[in-house]
Amino acid sequence: MRTVDTLIVGASLAGAAAAKRNVDAGLETVILERKELPRHKICSGILSPRGHRFLIENFGPLPREALHEPTSCRGVTFHFPCLIPLSMDFFGGPTPHLHRRYSDHWAIKRSGAEVHDRTSFVGLEDHGDHVIVHARQSGNPVTYKARQVIGADGPSSLVIRSIYPDYPKQIPWFFVGQKFHDIVDCPLDPQYFHFWFHPQLGHYTWSHARDGRQIVGVGFKRGDNFEARHRQVKQYLEDKHQVRLARHEDEEGCAENFGPSLVNRYVFGKGNVLITGQATGFLNMIGEGMSCALHSGAIAGEAVVEARLRGRPVQEMYRRMIASEVRRTTDQWNPLKIAFGKPHEADFPQALMKLSWRERGLVLRDMWNFLLLYKEFKWGRQIAALAGQRLFSAGYSAQRWL
Amino acid sequence: MPRSQSTSERSTSSQQTNPSRWQGAGWPAFVSSLKDVAVIEDAPMRGTFATDAGGTSYGMPHGVVIARSAAQISALLKAAQAHRVPVTVRGGGLTTEGESVAFGGVLLDMTGMSKCLFIDPQKLEVRVEAGIFWASLAEHLRRQGMDYLSAPLNLTSSVGGTLGVGGIDVNSARFGCSADQALALQVVTPTGEIVECSDEANPELFRRVILGYGQFGVITEATLRIRRYTPIRMRYYYYASLRTAIEDLQMLDREQAADYTGILTMMDAAINLLVAFDSGEREAAFDAKWHSRVRGMGEAAFSARAFLSYLVRPWRWGEALFLRDRKRQLFPEFRRPEHTRDGKMEDRSVVFSRAVWKFWGGRQMVIPDLATSSAKFAEAVERGNAVCKRFFPRYTLYCVGIRLREEHRPHYEMSCIPPDAAGWAYGCEFEPMIGDGTWSRDHLQSFKNAIYDIGVEMGASYYRFGGMMKGYVRRVFGDPLVDRHLAMKRAADPAMILNRDVIF
Numbered sequence: 001m002r003t004v005d006t007l008i009v010g011a012s013l014a015g016a017a018a019a020k021r022n023v024d025a026g027l028e029t030v031i032l033e034r035k036e037l038p039r040h041k042i043c044s045g046i047l048s049p050r051g052h053r054f055l056i057e058n059f060g061p062l063p064r065e066a067l068h069e070p071t072s073c074r075g076v077t078f079h080f081p082c083l084i085p086l087s088m089d090f091f092g093g094p095t096p097h098l099h100r101r102y103s104d105h106w107a108i109k110r111s112g113a114e115v116h117d118r119t120s121f122v123g124l125e126d127h128g129d130h131v132i133v134h135a136r137q138s139g140n141p142v143t144y145k146a147r148q149v150i151g152a153d154g155p156s157s158l159v160i161r162s163i164y165p166d167y168p169k170q171i172p173w174f175f176v177g178q179k180f181h182d183i184v185d186c187p188l189d190p191q192y193f194h195f196w197f198h199p200q201l202g203h204y205t206w207s208h209a210r211d212g213r214q215i216v217g218v219g220f221k222r223g224d225n226f227e228a229r230h231r232q233v234k235q236y237l238e239d240k241h242q243v244r245l246a247r248h249e250d251e252e253g254c255a256e257n258f259g260p261s262l263v264n265r266y267v268f269g270k271g272n273v274l275i276t277g278q279a280t281g282f283l284n285m286i287g288e289g290m291s292c293a294l295h296s297g298a299i300a301g302e303a304v305v306e307a308r309l310r311g312r313p314v315q316e317m318y319r320r321m322i323a324s325e326v327r328r329t330t331d332q333w334n335p336l337k338i339a340f341g342k343p344h345e346a347d348f349p350q351a352l353m354k355l356s357w358r359e360r361g362l363v364l365r366d367m368w369n370f371l372l373l374y375k376e377f378k379w380g381r382q383i384a385a386l387a388g389q390r391l392f393s394a395g396y397s398a399q400r401w402l
Numbered sequence: 403m404p405r406s407q408s409t410s411e412r413s414t415s416s417q418q419t420n421p422s423r424w425q426g427a428g429w430p431a432f433v434s435s436l437k438d439v440a441v442i443e444d445a446p447m448r449g450t451f452a453t454d455a456g457g458t459s460y461g462m463p464h465g466v467v468i469a470r471s472a473a474q475i476s477a478l479l480k481a482a483q484a485h486r487v488p489v490t491v492r493g494g495g496l497t498t499e500g501e502s503v504a505f506g507g508v509l510l511d512m513t514g515m516s517k518c519l520f521i522d523p524q525k526l527e528v529r530v531e532a533g534i535f536w537a538s539l540a541e542h543l544r545r546q547g548m549d550y551l552s553a554p555l556n557l558t559s560s561v562g563g564t565l566g567v568g569g570i571d572v573n574s575a576r577f578g579c580s581a582d583q584a585l586a587l588q589v590v591t592p593t594g595e596i597v598e599c600s601d602e603a604n605p606e607l608f609r610r611v612i613l614g615y616g617q618f619g620v621i622t623e624a625t626l627r628i629r630r631y632t633p634i635r636m637r638y639y640y641y642a643s644l645r646t647a648i649e650d651l652q653m654l655d656r657e658q659a660a661d662y663t664g665i666l667t668m669m670d671a672a673i674n675l676l677v678a679f680d681s682g683e684r685e686a687a688f689d690a691k692w693h694s695r696v697r698g699m700g701e702a703a704f705s706a707r708a709f710l711s712y713l714v715r716p717w718r719w720g721e722a723l724f725l726r727d728r729k730r731q732l733f734p735e736f737r738r739p740e741h742t743r744d745g746k747m748e749d750r751s752v753v754f755s756r757a758v759w760k761f762w763g764g765r766q767m768v769i770p771d772l773a774t775s776s777a778k779f780a781e782a783v784e785r786g787n788a789v790c791k792r793f794f795p796r797y798t799l800y801c802v803g804i805r806l807r808e809e810h811r812p813h814y815e816m817s818c819i820p821p822d823a824a825g826w827a828y829g830c831e832f833e834p835m836i837g838d839g840t841w842s843r844d845h846l847q848s849f850k851n852a853i854y855d856i857g858v859e860m861g862a863s864y865y866r867f868g869g870m871m872k873g874y875v876r877r878v879f880g881d882p883l884v885d886r887h888l889a890m891k892r893a894a895d896p897a898m899i900l901n902r903d904v905i906f
Contacts, residue, residue, distance in 0.1 A: 021843075024423050024505055025452065026462025053851070054844070057419045057873060112423050299842040305460045306840070309452060310765075317840065324845035394795060 004028045006304055007133055007146035009121045010153035011037060011108045013290055014277025014297030018150045019113035020058055021301025027308075029113040030144065032135055034120040038105035042178070042252045044208065044217070045098040046073050046193045048284060048345045051291025052095045058298070059110040062096055066103035069211045073097050074191040075346050076286055080366035081198050083240060084359050087189075088346035094191075097210070098290070116142075123162050124149060126271040148304045148314055149273045152297055155257040157279035163270045164402065171260065171281075172377055176204060177226045177253030178217035181234075181245035186214050188243060195286060197370040201233050204258070204287060207243075214245055219256065219287075226253055257281055262333045263382040266326060267402040274318050276300035282325070285332040285344060296325050319398055327395045336387045419499070419847075419873040420459070421903035424488050424506030429464050432485035439478050441465040441508070451492065451509045457766040458843040459500025463490070463509035469533060470514050472588060472596045472622040479620070479900070480594035482508065486897045491616050493533055493560025498767050499850075501615075501904050502563075512562055515622060518542040527585060528628050532562025532621040540751045549631040551583040557755040562621040568613055568818040570829055572664040572676060572754075575655040575803030579818070581612050582807055588623035592895035596622075601809075610890065612810075613817035616901035617887075618894050632680045633746035634662060636736070639698025641673040642707070644787060648780045648801065648828075650696050651675060655803040655826055656776075659692040660684070662750075665801040668728050669721065670787050672708065673799075678747075724796065732761055762798060764836045768846045770853035771831040773804070773818050774862040779828035785856045786832050793849040794834035801830040816879050816887050820863040827863075872905055 006022045008015045011033035022029040033039065045068055047055075055062065064071075072094035078086040096103075108115055119142065122134040133144040151159025160167050188194050190209035198205060204219025216237065218229040230248075237243035260266050260281025269275040276299070282292035303318035310317070331343040338348070352360055374380075386396060433441050442448070443465045453460050464487075467478055482489050488507030495502050512533035519529040523546055530539060536550070537557035543549055552571035554564055565587070569580025577583065586600035589611050597619070599608040610618040641647040647665050654663050654677065662678035675698050679685040699707065712722040735757045741748050772782045783801060790797040804827045806819060819827050832853055857864060858877045876884050888906055892898070898906065 020420070021460070024420070025460035026423075026448075026506075050848075057847070060422075110422060112425065295842075295844045298844055302458075302460075302843050309460070320840040321842040324842050 001132075001143045001145055002030070003145045004030045005146065006030075006148050006150060006301075007032065007131070007144050008113070008150045008152055009133075009159050010151070010157075010277070010279075011039070011104060011115055011117065012041075012152050012154065012277055012293065012297075013104055013107055014279075014293035014300075015150070015152035016104065016107035016111045016113075017054070017058065017294045017297030018152060018276060018301035018304075019108070019111035021298055022304060023112040025305040027305070029111075030146075031108065031111075031113050031115045032119045032121055032133075032144075033115060033117040035117065037108070037115065037117045038101045039117075041100035041104060042176075042254045043098070043100045043290070044178075044193065044206065044215070044287070045100060045210070046208065046286075046288060047095045047098055048286075048288050048291040049090045049092045049095050050345060051288075051294050053092075054291065054294045054298070055096075055107070058294075059107050062098075062103065063106055066096075066099055066106050068097045068099045070190055070209060071097055072191075073193055073208070075193070077189065077192040077194045079194060079196045079198070079241075080363055081200075081369075082359075082362040082366050084355065084363055086348075086351045086355075086363065087192060088348060088351045090346050092345075121153065121158050121162075124159070124273065126163075126273060128271070131272045147272065147308075150297075150300050150304070151269065151273060151275045151279055152277045152293075152300075153279060155278050156255050157275065159273065160267060160275055160279055163273055164267065167267060167402070171257055171265070173222040174203060174219055174256040174258045175222050175224070175226065175253055176217065176219040176256045176287075177230065177251060178215045179230055179248035179251040180210070180213045180215055181248045183209075183212070183214050184244040184246055186243050186245070188214075188237075188241060193286065196233075197367050198236075199370050199373045201236060202229050203373060205233055206287070207237065213249075214243070216245070216248075219258070222255065226251075258283060258287075259377065259379065261329050262379050264326065264330050264386055264396045264400045265402070266322075266400075268318055268322060269315065272314060274300045274303065274314065282329050284329065292325065292329055295328075296322060299325060319401065323395050323398065326401075330386065330396050331390075333383065334387045334390055335383065336391065421505050421872075423461065424464075424902075426464055426506060428485045429487065432481055432487045433465065435481050435485065436478065439467060439474055439481075441467055448509070451495070451504065451511070454492075454498065454500060454502045455494075455496045455767055456498030456500065457764075458498075458768065458846055459503045461500065461503040461505040463504035464506055466509045466511060468514035469510055469512045469622075472590050475510065475590045475620050475622060476594040476596055478508065478510065478594075479590060479592055482899045483593055483895075483897045486899060488899050488902045491562075491620055491901055493563035494535055494558045496554075496556060496559045496563070498769050501901070505903070507899075507902075510620065512560060512620075516560075519623065521546050521548060521628070523548060526628050527625055529623060529625045530561055532560065532565075532587075532624055534561050535559065536561065536564070537751070537755065540749075543628060544631060544749070547631050548628045550626060550628055551577040552580045553751070554580060555754045556758050557751055561624055561626070563616075565612060565621055565624060566614060566616045570802050570804060572662040572678070572750075572802060575663050575805055575826060576658070576661060578805045578807055578810075579613075581813070582810060583627045584612060584624055585627055586625040587611060587621050589619035589621055591619045592900040600625075609812045609815075610894075612813045613819070615904050617891050617905055620900070633743065633748045634678045634680060634750055635682070635685050635746050637677040638701065639675040639677065639696055640701060640704035641675060641698045642671050642704075644670055644673060644783055644799075645780045646697055647673045647675050648783060650698060651801065651803065652776055652779070652826075652828070653695065654692060655805075657692070659688055663803065665799065667799040668725055668732070669796070670791070670799070671721075672704075672725055678750075732757070735760065762833060762835070764838070766836050766839075766841060766846070767833070768836070768850060769831050769833045770850040771829055771864055772853065772857050772860075772862045773820055773823075773827050773829040773864055774857075774860065775820055775823040776803075776826055776828055778860055778862065779830070782856060782860055782862055783830045785860075786830060786853050789849070789852040789856070790832050790834065793845070793852070794836075796835040798833045798835065799830055800833065801828065803828050816875075816883055818863055820861070821879075822861065872903060875905055
């Protein structure tokens with residue numbers, strides 16, 4: 001049995017950030033990754049400015065192989081049924097278009113932690129002063145003993161299931177999938193990430209350029225048909241935006257835990273087991289999860305170090321320290337903050353104010369109609385209540401976290 | 403590789419403010435080569451140096467060396483060069499961004515060299531070992547009725563560390579930054595030579611070591627200029643406007659109306675301009691010529707005004723209660739009877755240093771700052787204040803002028819002194835009141851970035867930077883100047899072992 005200070009499950013960006021904080025502090029840190037590194041990861045690769053800054057400050061400049069073509073993204077363009085486009089540049093200039101296969105591997109290597117790839121997490125037992133983790137390495141059982149475990153294994157986290165077996169039943173699940181098309185003709189600006197507020201197209205519809213091809217992505221409540229949804233969006237792009245694409249060559253998709261960020265229902269773990277990254281439910285408003293993953297991962301790593309030095313329970317430290325990230329992320333979904341603050345990393349109110357009064361009216365009407373698509377999840381009242389509470393407090397209630 | 407790409411890569415590589423840990427290659431061979439230098443490797447001792455006063459960066463050295471002599475440090479640095487082992491030098495450990503935290507390698511604890519070697523009251527000089535704290539130096543000097551010129555308000559910082567970064571005091575508008583009082587230094591260079599330097603002897607090394615962020619040598623001894631000790635007469639003026647308070651501060655500095663000046667805020671609507679004098683004559687002259695020109699109010703008038711203002715704004719009563727409580731706790735601290743005689747404050751060093759720890763200290767401290775020319779200062783403070791408001795409910799601003807010495811211009815190159823400042827530079831510290839709270843490092847880093855970004859936009863500098871400097875140095879000073887200093891650093895420290903990642 002291998003004994004370590006900290007065991008991190010998932011060689012993701014969150015895992016790399018958590019590992020860096022632990023390694024810097026001189027803690028023996030091992031990362032488990034079920035695939036062989038470098039591994040593929042489904043992702044748009046569009047990083048927010050805050051995430052970009054974090055990468056540079058903690059891991060240094062990105063190598064070229066960690067980037068797709070186009071290597072950067074200037075911002076986001078929103079599209080509506082009224083066909084009025086709304087383009088917004090990211091604050092602070094373009095951000096990198098990450099090739100997750102290589103960017104994640106690069107960050108993991110830069111963290112200085114020891115990585116055990118082809119090692120799948122199976123389960124854990126928290127004994128109060130240490131955690132026993134069971135895993136399978138290339139099919140053979142292996143056991144680790146760690147003071148703390150950090151689960152950074154994404155939305156379908158096995159670490160969460162090991163401590164909260166019912167959690168997956170408590171939240172709505174979505175499916176996001178993207179198909180890669182050769183381009184015949186595409187007037188969409190390749191420097192921007194394009195997003196559609198269109199209730200007929202689905203809960204989350206996007207498109208952007210990558211390595212000479214065009215991605216068409218759709219997100220919807222689990223149970224719907226990826227093929228049909230995608231066909232509908234492709235046809236819409238052709239009809240309304242004159243985007244002509246060849247038949248797709250590759251496709252990919254995964255489950256998405258969209259929702260916890262909106263209603264402040266994050267899951268941060270139990271006892272000596274911390275949950276971080278997108279597994280917690282952190283997701284920015286444009287569906288970007290990498291910057292939250294990096295920051296929350298780093299905070300999980302800091303919490304482990306702080307807890308040791310202060311002799312305090314690690315959950316207490318983590319929950320105190322993660323409050324700033326919760327505030328930053330949930331503010332992005334808070335309608336009062338959107339209207340009167342600047343919670344996002346591109347200036348939506350300014351872009352809106354550049355339109356005529358009539359156009360603003362049409363855009364807001366379309367956004368409202370789009371939001372009605374989410375009515376079935378009954379998040380509206382919770383969001384309104386959170387926005388009201390936020391007026392009188394510096395953050396969001398920790399009572400709602402798991 | 404095209405030139406522009408190389409510049410851009412250089413620029414982003416320098417922005418890695420959280421350095422990678424040195425992994426210990428060749429450590430055993432390095433330790434065994436150090437026959438006469440004791441390297442402490444047990445974990446509890448190393449753990450003592452896990453963080454600095456900032457409490458947000460954590461590292462762990464492979465070993466700790468307690469400084470004993472210049473010869474010992476010389477042997478250590480020679481071996482470190484040969485084995486390419488990083489050496490991080492720590493005095494009082496009062497950095498806030500991990501500059502005195504060792505991310506692997508050797509932590510050299512300078513507090514082992516903390517003697518006051520001699521005081522010469524006739525020549526007004528003192529010679530000390532560089533690990534001495536200002537508080538200890540003050541004790542030695544007071545016994546002979548002497549005082550240093552200026553020192554950081556936090557007196558548990560070391561002399562060597564202060565000379566390396568700057569240091570400010572409420573009399574810096576008169577005497578300059580603390581580093582400017584150094585007359586001569588004994589320095590161990592990164593390759594292990596023991597060199598005495600001053601404006602006359604080895605002046606180039608003297609210029610690089612003063613305000614050099616520990617890049618060009620370890621200061622082991624320092625000769626400082628001193629003066630006769632005097633108790634001081636304090637005055638306080640209160641303002642509701644930052645800009646007005648700053649304009650008055652600059653007017654008083656420009657006309658040298660007082661011996662001590664500084665701004666300390668409780669909130670951005672409750673601003674205190676501190677004015678003090680070394681003698682009754684200076685105070686009388688101030689009353690005759692400048693008192694009427696100062697637009698600040700007295701304590702009673704300001705309290706009455708604030709009371710009326712809050713009375714009609716019930717939604718701000720939380721602020722009013724904070725101000726009342728803060729005033730009740732803070733004001734008596736500056737008027738403690740044991741430190742007051744005949745209306746004069748006896749030993750401001752003790753009073754201020756005590757108050758700093760008591761009211762602004764904490765387990766985590768983050769104090770980003772901006773240093774600008776006089777003309778840009780009010781705008782920089784107002785913009786920084788807006789950033790503070792966005793990040794923290796309560797914070798303090800501390801502003802002082804820094805008198806520049808024209809003959810020391812070469813010292814100031816690529817330092818805390820902004821290149822466009824003439825006569826005086828002005829510095830403002832932005833300090834959130836964290837108290838017992840716990841913030842994530844990334845929240846604090848975002849706050850610091852927002853302050854430092856103002857500096858980049860305005861062409862300012864920073865008077866106590868370090869960790870942040872690596873991230874901003876090229877954006878602040880430009881590639882040609884930084885590359886010139888980098889070339890000097892490479893020549894002086896071929897293995898780049900000394901205080902790695904602070905600037906380069």
